[in-house]
Amino acid sequence: MRVAQLLHDQNGVVARWQLLEAGHDDTFIEGMLRRREWARIHPGVYVDHTGTPTWRQRTWAAVLHYWPAALSHGSALGPPDPGRRIPGVDHDDYRPMIDVAVEHPRKVVPVPGVRVHRVRGLSERVAWNVGPPRVRPEHAILDDAARCSSRVDALARITDVCRSRRTPPERVLAALRGRVRLRHRSWLIAALGDVLEGALSVLEGGYLRKVERAHGLPPGQRQRKDRTEKGVVYRDVRYPGQRVVVELDGRLGHEQFHDR
Secondary structure (H helix, E strand, O other), X not given: OHHHHHHHHOOOEEEHHHHHHOOOOHHHHHHHHHOOOOEEXXXXXXXXXXXXXXXXXXXXXXXXXXXXXXXXXXXXXXXXXXXXXXXOOOOOOOOOOEEEEEEOOOOOOOOOOEEEEEEOOHHHOEEOOOOOOEEOHHHHHHHHHOOOOOXXXXXXXXXXXXXXXXXXXXXXHHHHHOOXXXXXXXXXXXXXXXXXXXXXXXXXXXHHHHHHHOOOOOOOEEEEEEEEOOEEEEEEEEEOOOOEEEOOOOOOOOHHHOOO
16 A cells, blocks of 8 residues: 555655565565566666656656655756757657756766756755655756856846746845855846846846936836736836836746736
């Protein structure tokens, strides 16, 4: 009964160490594999079918293989966008890497499809009560943004997460100030101040600095609700005294905020 519950809770994935704790042995495991009721994803980690594992099953398998571990970077923020096309990649066979974090200075053996990061003080950054465990969004997005080649790309990643309301910019800024070493750190601290004022994209931040402030315009109201025939939408910038609304991102980025 316990194995069935584990498989249910872990999207059909279970680890050898869990099976041993539940009272089973290697003979039981080999029997399940031989009858093709289970398939091996990583050494000591199994899935309850023989087809291609889903992205979520791969995340569970990675975390269980390196346990104690947690999803990190982009993997902690959710599945990849199925509509995103990567040049030169055959998307019919493409399986994105799964990022996991383990406590520093632990040494691990790499397995295909998984990228391991050793992090100091990991336990303080992880939400262990979710399945699978993952680094909290404010830390995960900073790690992911640090891999961007340009600071503008890094800010775009952060604002995308804040815009989708997976974590508020206040938490990202607090986490960023707690990082002594992080790529683009000083610039991002300043830029996130604009995000706190409601500039939830690189374009909106540029408008705030290079247009509104540079030309002495009155401070606009940002991300305020407006009711339309399609429901509630959030306006980029509104100047109520001048009866002017500025939309910088177009419809894209606002549809997710409709609230009928």
